[in-house]
Amino acid sequence: MKVNLKKWGNSHGIRIPEVVINEMNLNENQRFNLTVEEDAIALKVEENQKNLLRQMFKNYDTNQKSEEFDWGEPQGKEVE
Known part of the structure; x- marks a missing residue:
């Protein structure tokens, strides 16, 4: 699966396709540990x-x- 690196404010980002989000059951605020391994970037769901x-x-x-x-008895306007 190919994705593109895009400018995002002062950083850059890669969008994760919906099929991957669904397959891994990720949510919008999911946290990851990012590591660089020779010529690869690895994301692992934060345990x-x-x-x-x-x-x-x-x-x-x-x-x-x-x-x-x-x-106890109602104290305010719970029951009218």
Whole structure:
């Protein structure tokens, strides 16, 4: 797949085609580690963001039962 390097403000950028975005399940604010390897540029998805949602909920007990909570009487215009 061929892409072009373009001027982007004071830097330069390469657009990643949509098929690659979808195939790798990337999002708009995805972070990468960039390395230069001889005559190649390598982008690797930053590990700590790869499964961020899974990490946040890794200890979540899906069998928890929710209980009703009494917040007290209305204090403002909640009920009219």
